[in-house]
Amino acid sequence: xxxxxxxLVPRRRSRPWTVRAVGxxxxxxxxxxxxxxxxxxxxxxxxxxxxxxxxxxxxxxxDALYISIILIPxxxxxxxxxxxxxxxxxxxxxxxMTMQGATLLGCLLLYFDTRPLAIFxxxxxxxxxxxxxxxxxxxxxxxxxxxxxxP
Amino acid sequence: MGLEADVxxxxxxxxxxxxxxxxRFFPMDVERYVGLxxxxxxxPNQKAACLIPQPELTLERLAQPYPDAxxxxxxxxxxxxxxxxQKDAAPDKVLAEQRGGFRAGLGRLARVGYVSRxxxxxxxxxxxxxxxxxxxxxxxxxxxxxxxxAEEETYSYHARAxxxxxWIVLQYWFLYLFNNWRSGFxxxxxxxxxxxxxxxxxxxxxxxxxxxxxxxxxSHDQSGDEVRRxxxxxxxxxxxxxxxxxxxxxxxxxxxxxxEYLTELDLPFLSPLIRLVEELHEIxxxxxxxxxxxxxxxxxxxxNIFRIPFVDYARGDGLSIGPGHEKEWAQPHILSPTPAxxxxxxxxxxxxxxxxxxxxxxxxxxxxxxxxxxxRAWYDPLGWAxxxxxxxxxxxxxxxxxxxxxLTSQDTELQVRIEEKSQELMGLGVEVAAMRGxxxxxxxxxxxxxxxxxxxxKVDQLRAEQAAGQALMQSxxxxxxxxxxxKRAPARAHIQRAHQPASSQSLRASRLAELWAAGSIGLMxxxxxxLLLFRQEYLVGGLAAILVLFLFLEAAFRGRxxxxxxxxxxxxxxxxxxxLLYEFFWQVLIVVVLVIGAYILWANLRELRR
Numbered sequence: 001x002x003x004x005x006x007x008l009v010p011r012r013r014s015r016p017w018t019v020r021a022v023g024x025x026x027x028x029x030x031x032x033x034x035x036x037x038x039x040x041x042x043x044x045x046x047x048x049x050x051x052x053x054x055x056x057x058x059x060x061x062x063d064a065l066y067i068s069i070i071l072i073p074x075x076x077x078x079x080x081x082x083x084x085x086x087x088x089x090x091x092x093x094x095x096x097m098t099m100q101g102a103t104l105l106g107c108l109l110l111y112f113d114t115r116p117l118a119i120f121x122x123x124x125x126x127x128x129x130x131x132x133x134x135x136x137x138x139x140x141x142x143x144x145x146x147x148x149x150x151p
Numbered sequence: 152m153g154l155e156a157d158v159x160x161x162x163x164x165x166x167x168x169x170x171x172x173x174x175r176f177f178p179m180d181v182e183r184y185v186g187l188x189x190x191x192x193x194x195p196n197q198k199a200a201c202l203i204p205q206p207e208l209t210l211e212r213l214a215q216p217y218p219d220a221x222x223x224x225x226x227x228x229x230x231x232x233x234x235x236x237q238k239d240a241a242p243d244k245v246l247a248e249q250r251g252g253f254r255a256g257l258g259r260l261a262r263v264g265y266v267s268r269x270x271x272x273x274x275x276x277x278x279x280x281x282x283x284x285x286x287x288x289x290x291x292x293x294x295x296x297x298x299x300x301a302e303e304e305t306y307s308y309h310a311r312a313x314x315x316x317x318w319i320v321l322q323y324w325f326l327y328l329f330n331n332w333r334s335g336f337x338x339x340x341x342x343x344x345x346x347x348x349x350x351x352x353x354x355x356x357x358x359x360x361x362x363x364x365x366x367x368x369x370s371h372d373q374s375g376d377e378v379r380r381x382x383x384x385x386x387x388x389x390x391x392x393x394x395x396x397x398x399x400x401x402x403x404x405x406x407x408x409x410x411e412y413l414t415e416l417d418l419p420f421l422s423p424l425i426r427l428v429e430e431l432h433e434i435x436x437x438x439x440x441x442x443x444x445x446x447x448x449x450x451x452x453x454x455n456i457f458r459i460p461f462v463d464y465a466r467g468d469g470l471s472i473g474p475g476h477e478k479e480w481a482q483p484h485i486l487s488p489t490p491a492x493x494x495x496x497x498x499x500x501x502x503x504x505x506x507x508x509x510x511x512x513x514x515x516x517x518x519x520x521x522x523x524x525x526x527r528a529w530y531d532p533l534g535w536a537x538x539x540x541x542x543x544x545x546x547x548x549x550x551x552x553x554x555x556x557x558l559t560s561q562d563t564e565l566q567v568r569i570e571e572k573s574q575e576l577m578g579l580g581v582e583v584a585a586m587r588g589x590x591x592x593x594x595x596x597x598x599x600x601x602x603x604x605x606x607x608x609k610v611d612q613l614r615a616e617q618a619a620g621q622a623l624m625q626s627x628x629x630x631x632x633x634x635x636x637x638k639r640a641p642a643r644a645h646i647q648r649a650h651q652p653a654s655s656q657s658l659r660a661s662r663l664a665e666l667w668a669a670g671s672i673g674l675m676x677x678x679x680x681x682l683l684l685f686r687q688e689y690l691v692g693g694l695a696a697i698l699v700l701f702l703f704l705e706a707a708f709r710g711r712x713x714x715x716x717x718x719x720x721x722x723x724x725x726x727x728x729x730x731l732l733y734e735f736f737w738q739v740l741i742v743v744v745l746v747i748g749a750y751i752l753w754a755n756l757r758e759l760r761r
Contacts (some may be wrong), residue, residue, distance in 0.1 A: 094713055101720030104727050111730060120734065123727045130724040131441070134717060139442035 018137045023085035025132070026096055029125060030078040033071035040064035040118055063116035070106035071122070074099055093133065093142045100130040154485065157312035161321055161483055164351045164363060165308070167393045167473025168325075169409070171400035171466045173253025175293045175335065176345075178325035178472070180307040181484065181492070183299065184344070184500075185210055187328075188227040193503050195222045205230035214491035225498030226513060229288070229328070229343050231295045253336065253400065253464070274416075283511045284341040284504050292329035292343065299328075306472045306479070309517070311486035313532055316539065317546045319353040319361065320532045324486065324517045325403070326500075332401035332463075339402075339416050339461045340510040343501025346517055347403045349396055350532055352379075354543035364544060366394045367536035368405035371414060371463075374527065376537035376645040380407055384642040386649075393474055399463035409467035410652020415460055416510070465652070486517065497523045537645065544639075551631040558624045565617045569610060576606045664708045675701050 044061050057065075078099050084092015104126045107119040132138065170177070190203040190213065202225070203212055217225060309324040327345040332338030352365035366387055367379035380387040386407045388395035397406040406412060435441050472478045486493060493516055501513025515521050518529045528535040542550040583599045586592040633639075643649075675697065682693045706715035732739055 090713075094716060097713075097720050098716050101716060101723055104720065104723040108723065108727060108730070120731065123731055127724045127728050127731070130720050131439070134441050134721060136440050136442050143442075 016137060016141055018135075019085055019088065019141045022096070022129075022132060022138055023082045025129060026078055026082035026085060029129065030075040030082065032125065033075040033078065033122075036118060036122070037068040037071045041068055059114060060116075063110070063114055063118070066110055066114075067116060067118055067122075070103065070110075074103050074106075088142065090142050093139075097130070097133050100126045100133065104130070154487075157487065158483065158485060160312055160319070160353070160361065161310045161323070161485075164321055164353075164392055164394070165310075165474065165480055165483070166323060166349055166351075166396050167390050167471060167476055168396045168398050169467035169471045170398050170469040171253065171336075171464045172469040173335070174398070174400050174469050175331065176296055176327040176329050176403075177306055177470065177478075178308050179296075179299070179328060180305065180481070181309060181326050182210055184326060184328060185213055185227070185492075187229055187231055187295065187299075188501075189230040190217075190498075191226050191228050191503070192217070192219055193224045193226065193505070194220050199503075210490070210492040214495040216495065224503050225496075226503040227344065227498070227500050228502050229292060229295070231291065283506060284343065284502060286334060288343065288502070289329065289331045289334040289341055293331070296328045304478075305481045307481045307484060309484040309486050311489075313487070315531075315533050316542070317355070318533060318538070318543050319355055321351040321353065322348060322486075322528075322532060323350070324348050327403050329501075330402060332399070332461075334401075336401040336464055337461070338399075338463065339414075342504070342511055342513045344499075344513045345403050346500065346514050347398075347405060348517065348528060349394070349405055350528075350536060351394065352533075352536070352538060352543075354545045356545045362544075363392060365536070365538060367538075368396060368407065369528065370399075370404040370406060370650070371402070373650075374535050374537075377648060377650065379536040379538065379645075381642040386643075390473065390475060395473075397465040397467045399465045400469075402463055404463055404465070406463075406465040406650070406652070408652055409465060412463040412465060412650060412652050413460055414463050462653075489518070492516075493518050544634075548631060548634045551627055551634060555624060555627050555631065558620055558627070562617060562620055562624070565613055565620065569613045569617065572606060572610045572613065576603065576610055579603045579606060667704065667708050671701065671705065 041064055044064065077095055081092045081096035081099060084095060086092075103122065107123050107126070110116060110119050111123075168178070185208055186206060188208055189201055189205040190208050191199050192202050193199045202217055208227075213227075219225070309326065311322050311324075313320045313322065325347045327347070328343075330340065330342045330345040333341040348369045350367045351363055352367070353361050354364045355361050363382045365379050365381055369378065388407070397409045398404070399406065399412070404414075470477060472480065474480070496516060497519050499513040499515055499521065503513065504511040506512050512521060515523070518525060520526050531539070533539040541547075579599055579602055583596065583603060586596040586599065589596070678697050679694070682690060682697070686693060702715060703712075706712045
């Protein structure tokens with residue numbers, strides 16, 4: 001807050017186009033997560049599978065399930081972080097960065113386990129997003145020049 | 152200027168020193184100190200030999216030459232008379248008494264990260280193997296100093312006035328009986344004797360008026376622009392015309408502002424690692440344009456993780472010595488002309504502990520470094536404080552005018568040369584034009600063309616030189632006018648990285664955070680050992696879990712969760728990028744080549760469109 005003629009005025013931070021771009025990319029990421037999960041899950045007959053033991057499930061189906069377990073719940077906080085970007089909230093930036101880290105960790109665990117092909121585009125997108133989120137232009141918009149670390 | 156005038160100047164600007172509560176050693180007279188010492192020689196592969204025992208050692212005898220082997224080290228050793236023996240005192244009790252009234256507050260370890268703490272633990276363990284000052288010496292020295300002060304309470308300094316490049320430099324040297332930074336204040340080292348110095352730089356005007364312009368404080372062997380402050384800098388505190396020095400507790404390092412200073416000790420064998428980290432840091436922030444927090448840009452960043460942190464407590468809440476204060480200075484001991492004990496004794500002024508890092512070895516005298524070379528602060532007091540490039544304000548304008556004159560004559564000379572070369576060039580140009588279309592002149596034509604090219608380059612070079620000189624002259628003219636109007640550059644323009652005390656915000660950490668900082672490394676090692684002993688089957692997973700848990704706890708205590716999340720995510724991004732590169736190497740290569748090709752095509756097409 002700054003004091004202007006005796007009244008408290010909320011400090012206004014400028015929202016550069018880079019921040020808007022990251023907000024849009026985050027929305028696109030969430031949509032992509034849902035779309036990819038649906039695309040992976042649709043080919044299987046889940047009604048028939050439910051009657052069988054998990055151990056007898058084909059590997060592709062297990063992979064599809066795991067990837068969806070990672071991506072569908074991740075889509076929600078990614079949307080929330082995009083909203084945070086809209087209002088230039090530091091929590092939005094932190095949530096976005098945390099989600100990139102969590103998704104990358106999930107993908108790496110899957111990679112070293114069954115190496116499903118579907119994780120590669122997710123990995124690439126998350127890498128680009130992580131570096132972009134940490135770029136000077138984006139971080140200065142949230143933390144300013146003088147911010148050493150966050151909340 | 153005579154000795155009396157020098158003494159008057161030295162007294163006029165003598166400093167006020169403010170100590171931290173708990174400080175036990177204050178500046179003393181060199182003669183009294185030497186009277187308590189014996190002189191020793193440590194020769195290679197031999198036991199130390201006493202050259203002059205206490206109380207036979209005097210300043211005159213110290214100044215005598217003692218020829219010895221090349222690698223021999225001469226040193227003094229506090230050898231108090233039996234009546235002042237403190238051996239009966241329980242060390243812990245005496246140390247607690249030494250710290251009387253001192254509380255460390257937020258410990259140094261709570262201010263730095265894990266790697267620094269681990270390096271610190273290794274450094275502390277290394278004290279067992281390295282040469283070190285025995286613990287009892289600190290307690291004995293404290294008792295001895297107390298007795299000395301009970302006999303006669305005096306606070307003395309040694310000083311000299313030097314004239315260099317039209318400056319008058321006043322140097323104040325302070326001798327302390329002991330540096331108990333480690334044993335008394337959780338610092339880096341202990342050693343017998345401690346020499347500290349501050350300098351005041353004066354300008355003498357044609358009217359005979361002498362004005363103080365700069366002050367430089369020595370702090371942990373630092374030198375250069377950072378050690379000096381201009382007289383009108385608000386950071387420099389003054390009592391009348393007496394600069395105020397805040398002395399570090401135990402270390403006696405000098406600071407401009409009261410506070411707690413994080414001082415980092417470099418370990419020589421880790422310097423290649425530090426350089427590598429600094430280079431990676433540079434690539435990460437400058438080339439990849441990744442965010443750089445202000446904290447790390449000010450020197451507290453990644454490159455410092457391999458340095459050992461110590462806190463220098465310069466709180467100024469203890470005894471003050473100086474004009475108009477609790478204690479006043481005794482008559483100064485003048486070091487000009489240089490006394491024989493300063494010039495002739497090259498050895499150490501206290502115990503030679505044989506520490507490979509030299510931190511626990513006593514310092515040499517005011518004139519020499521530990522290796523026997525002459526200190527820069529002694530032979531070049533201006534250069535030591537980065538003032539050798541600055542004329543005093545009283546002569547600055549005349550220096551500017553002289554430089555302007557030099558540049559004007561250079562400009563005239565250049566103009567003559569340019570005209571000569573231009574004439575020659577035009578002559579050659581005409582000859583080349585005349586030879587064109589004459590086949591029999593081919594050889595000469597080519598030689599002329601070569602000469603034309605060379606001359607053209609030369610003329611261009613001379614004109615560029617002239618233009619740069621003229622721009623400089625213009626700047627000098629503006630600067631000269633500013634000087635005439637009495638304007639000066641900003642007082643802190645020369646400071647790149649001022650050593651600032653810890654902010655009150657960073658000192659406001661809970662007791663729990665301090666406890667965590669003190670115990671975290673030990674707890675982590677205990678957890679690892681427990682895992683190894685009782686749950687070896689979960690070793691890898693357990694190790695990862697312990698590490699993650701400790702990292703998050705640490706980040707939470709230090710309010711650095713954002714930094715941790717960023718580091719972990721970026722670390723995962725780098726690993727994942729390597730995985731992708733491994734999986735799709737050829738595809739990546741093809742894409743890179745295609746991108747380069749597309750860029751070249753785009754650049755060429757753009758050029759065609761213009």
